[in-house]
Amino acid sequence: MKFPSIKSKSKSPANPSTPVFENTNPFDDEEDAERTPSHNPFEDNKPYSSAPPPESHHFSTLGRNPTINSSFGRFSASPAVPSGSAIVHNNATTLNKKGVAVAANVGSGDDNDLIIMRLQAWKHIVKALSAFFSAQADYAIAQTKSIPKLDSNLELKLTDSQFFLDNGNSGVLDVVNGVKLMNKSLVDRLAGFSNFLSTEMVLQLQGLRTDIKNEVKSYSDNVSTPVSNINKVQKDIDEQTDKLSKSVESYSKQQFKNDPWLINQVIIKYLKKRVIADDVFYRLMQSEIARLGTLDQSLSDRFSKIILSYTNYSTINIIPNDLAATNFLNTLSNFDTNQEWSSFIESYGSALASPMGRSAENSYDTIDYPHKGSTYVSEIKRGSAEREKGLIKSFTRVFLVLTNLGYLHSFSNENQVDEANPDVSLLITKASLEIGHSNTITLKIPSGYPGKGTQTIRFRDSSDMDNWVSLIKSKMDAVPES
Numbered sequence: 464m465k466f467p468s469i470k471s472k473s474k475s476p477a478n479p480s481t482p483v484f485e486n487t488n489p490f491d492d493e494e495d496a497e498r499t500p501s502h503n504p505f506e507d508n509k510p511y512s513s514a515p516p517p518e519s520h521h522f523s524t525l526g527r528n529p530t531i532n533s534s535f536g537r538f539s540a541s542p543a544v545p546s547g548s549a550i551v552h553n554n555a556t557t558l559n560k561k562g563v564a565v566a567a568n569v570g571s572g573d574d575n576d577l578i579i580m581r582l583q584a585w586k587h588i589v590k591a592l593s594a595f596f597s598a599q600a601d602y603a604i605a606q607t608k609s610i611p612k613l614d615s616n617l618e619l620k621l622t623d624s625q626f627f628l629d630n631g632n633s634g635v636l637d638v639v640n641g642v643k644l645m646n647k648s649l650v651d652r653l654a655g656f657s658n659f660l661s662t663e664m665v666l667q668l669q670g671l672r673t674d675i676k677n678e679v680k681s682y683s684d685n686v687s688t689p690v691s692n693i694n695k696v697q698k699d700i701d702e703q704t705d706k707l708s709k710s711v712e713s714y715s716k717q718q719f720k721n722d723p724w725l726i727n728q729v730i731i732k733y734l735k736k737r738v739i740a741d742d743v744f745y746r747l748m749q750s751e752i753a754r755l756g757t758l759d760q761s762l763s764d765r766f767s768k769i770i771l772s773y774t775n776y777s778t779i780n781i782i783p784n785d786l787a788a789t790n791f792l793n794t795l796s797n798f799d800t801n802q803e804w805s806s807f808i809e810s811y812g813s814a815l816a817s818p819m820g821r822s823a824e825n826s827y828d829t830i831d832y833p834h835k836g837s838t839y840v841s842e843i844k845r846g847s848a849e850r851e852k853g854l855i856k857s858f859t860r861v862f863l864v865l866t867n868l869g870y871l872h873s874f875s876n877e878n879q880v881d882e883a884n885p886d887v888s889l890l891i892t893k894a895s896l897e898i899g900h901s902n903t904i905t906l907k908i909p910s911g912y913p914g915k916g917t918q919t920i921r922f923r924d925s926s927d928m929d930n931w932v933s934l935i936k937s938k939m940d941a942v943p944e945s
Contacts, residue, residue, distance in 0.1 A: 600660035
């Protein structure tokens with residue numbers, strides 16, 4: 464299993480200026496202005512039409528065949544652009560705000576995060592309806608000002624009205640006045656409609672829109688801490704992998720200052736921390752997805768009720784007995800507030816189940832990186848012994864590790880191996896060895912090499928000593944194959 468990169472800053476020569484992730488709120492003050500897409504802290508989401516990225520600069524050519532490293536390299540998208548003009552569910556891609564197909568992801572906290580994209584879509588729909596109702600209210604109130612002016616067309620001259628019954632006799636003049644009264648009723652209805660739209664529909668939609676903006680900020684804030692923790696650990700991993708590659712290169716040049724195995728132990732330590740951070744992130748995301756699922760259903764319920772209120776008002780006061788309105792009421796009565804989220808879950812199930820490639824069970828030993836498992840970082844023996852320490856040269860219990868490159872590391876206890884914190888490191892490839900009494904050996908390291916001086920080690924019995932001596936001698940003046 465290989466996790467996607469979670470670098471906060473890419474070190475690839477092909478993209479030296481990748482920005483550090485900032486967990487900004489996608490619903491900023493100028494929420495409808497064109498914005499540059501924010502950076503994904505986990506990986507560089509490239510369009511599906513982009514070419515695969517170049518190999519990472521971490522890869523060394525010291526006698527090894529470079530292997531593509533998906534754990535630390537940039538995300539490599541499929542070279543094929545899915546057909547169609549809408550969201551492509553089966554390939555786990557979606558269209559970003561520029562209409563470009565990108566890999567669907569969850570948990571990145573940027574504009575390509577499916578959760579934020581869905582909330583953005585909700586906000587855009589709510590905003591569009593709010594703008595529609597506002598415009599409709601403005602139009603209705605404008606009509607209330609212009610329609611009364613039409614009464615001037617019904618002002619009868621006395622020279623004409625004198626030939627008809629006076630008002631109140633159900634004659635022609637009453638018919639004309641009746642038209643005027645209907646016109647006034649129309650004005651009153653339009654005024655009421657405008658007031659209904661402005662004080663109820665628009666305000667309710669604005670409230671819904673505000674709640675959506677608050678929720679996306681809450682989501683962004685909630686994911687920011689675990690993302691920050693992952694990025695901090697990843698920065699340490701990046702630094703150590705660079706250091707490991709340099710150490711391997713130095714060794715190939717007969718420079719023996721550092722044992723690559725020791726740096727590899729540091730990488731493993733940070734990888735374990737990263738897995739812990741990954742687990743925290745995964746659990747948080749599952750909780751957030753469940754919470755936002757409940758929110759989404761609530762949005763559907765509130766949204767449908769707002770539109771139902773609008774439709775009921777319209778069918779009673781504006782367009783009674785209208786067939787289209789009646790059919791629409793039937794549609795609203797069958798509106799299932801759960802079906803939209805259920806469809807979303809089904810469409811993007813893989814991305815939601817493994818946010819940014821994380822799973823319920825993450826393991827550090829499945830993560831790949833340069834020189835992992837190579838002869839440069841392997842060990843051939845470890846175990847307990849005693850080493851002379853201090854001014855009075857008394858034997859103290861230690862834990863030894865003999866590496867493939869010919870370094871013998873002495874730790875105060877076995878736990879310090881994981882911390883990569885040895886008391887002393889001896890380059891035995893240049894050492895001389897003397898076997899003493901009582902299962903002891905003396906190693907003499909010449910000046911200019913790690914561990915220079917004399918070290919005396921005592922083993923528990925002769926068999927244990929013979930085994931260690933045999934392996935130590937096998938590494939003296941030996942240069943391992945890469």
